[in-house]
Amino acid sequence: MKNKYSTAWFELFLEPIQPIQTEKEIAFLVQHLPNPPYKTILDICCGQGRHSNLLAAKGYHLTGIDLSQEALEKAEQTSNGQVVYRKMDMRNLDELPGSFDGVVNLWQSFGYFDEAINKDILQQMSNKLNPKGRLVLDIYHRDFFEKHQGSRTFEKSGLNITETKAMSGDRLKVTLDYGNAYEPDSFEWQLYTPAEIRGLAQEVGLSCLIVCTDFDKQQEATGNRPRMQTVFEKQ
Numbered sequence: 174m175k176n177k178y179s180t181a182w183f184e185l186f187l188e189p190i191q192p193i194q195t196e197k198e199i200a201f202l203v204q205h206l207p208n209p210p211y212k213t214i215l216d217i218c219c220g221q222g223r224h225s226n227l228l229a230a231k232g233y234h235l236t237g238i239d240l241s242q243e244a245l246e247k248a249e250q251t252s253n254g255q256v257v258y259r260k261m262d263m264r265n266l267d268e269l270p271g272s273f274d275g276v277v278n279l280w281q282s283f284g285y286f287d288e289a290i291n292k293d294i295l296q297q298m299s300n301k302l303n304p305k306g307r308l309v310l311d312i313y314h315r316d317f318f319e320k321h322q323g324s325r326t327f328e329k330s331g332l333n334i335t336e337t338k339a340m341s342g343d344r345l346k347v348t349l350d351y352g353n354a355y356e357p358d359s360f361e362w363q364l365y366t367p368a369e370i371r372g373l374a375q376e377v378g379l380s381c382l383i384v385c386t387d388f389d390k391q392q393e394a395t396g397n398r399p400r401m402q403t404v405f406e407k408q
Contacts, residue, residue: 176285176359176360176361176362177240178220178241178358179356180243181351181355181358182358183220183221183243183244184330185329185351186329187220187221188221189329189330190223195227198224198279198311199224199231200388201388201389201390201402202224202277202309203231205383205390206233206274206275206277208233210274211274212232212234213233213234213271213272213274213275213303214234214235214236214273214277215235215236215238215269215277216235216237216238216277216279217238217266217282218238218240218263218279218280219237219239219245220239220241220244220280221247221248222237222248222252222256222258224279225258226251226252226253226255226256229252229255230253230255235255236257236259237256237257237258238259238261238269239258239260239261240260240262245259263297264286264290264293264294266294266297266300267297267300267301269301272302272306273303274307275302275306275307275308275309276298276302276306276307277308277309278298278308278310279309280311281311281312281313281400283295284312284362284364284365287363291363292376292377295373295374295377295379296378298377299374299378299379303407304407305407306406306407307406307407308374308403308406308407309402309403309405310402310405312403313364313399313400313401314364314367314386314394314395314398314399314400315340315364315369316366316395316396317396317397317399318338318340320396321338321399322339322340323337323338323339324336324338332352332354333352334349334350334351335349335350336348336349336350337350343363343364344361344363345361346361347359347360348360367384367394367401367403370384371384374405379405379407380408381404382404382405383402383403383404384401384402384403386398386400386401387400388402
């Protein structure tokens with residue numbers, strides 16, 4: 174399955190992210206991908222360039238890929254020409270020329286497909302890394318979502334939005350109903366526990382350095398928090 178992020182989703186959930194949150198995420202990346210030696214970075218599912226553009230401004234050499242042409246155009250508008258943006262499906266990473274010191278894949282942009290394809294994508298991420306290169310994944314913690322299923326309605330930007338979350342095995346499906354304002358959005362992912370994502374990474378040649386939450390290496394990733402950040406190094 175390939176999730177598609179609508180204009181409504183970008184406007185309601187991505188663009189309003191507070192600068193303090195972005196700054197925290199960037200600080201985490203800089204801490205674990207210090208430049209030097211991690212100078213060339215591939216941002217997979219880069220969206221509107223929220224991270225790529227700021228990392229480029231700090232002296233990194235960035236390549237950002239995404240399937241959304243609309244998102245890429247917005248990213249380019251604020252990149253000052255410092256980032257190479259390409260429209261590309263993450264399933265075809267091996268077609269991207271060159272290799273990188275670091276790869277980042279943030280905001281639950283991993284696990285869209287079936288188990289075999291997800292593993293192949295992780296293998297391709299590993300393939301794109303230089304020796305001792307690092308991968309930073311920011312993904313959902315399955316234990317949290319197994320405990321937090323069902324529907325809720327909340328207000329955002331003047332809209333009442335109904336969100337429904339349901340687990341089936343290791344897969345999470347989320348639907349967002351915007352009423353009459355927009356067409357509903359629907360997303361699905363394969364989710365992992367920390368042990369599972371570490372094991373999968375080991376199979377594709379990546380050793381785990383850190384598993385944490387809240388972009389803070391001191392905070393243990395548990396089922397009480399929805400997201401976890403992992404840092405892997407190519408063996």
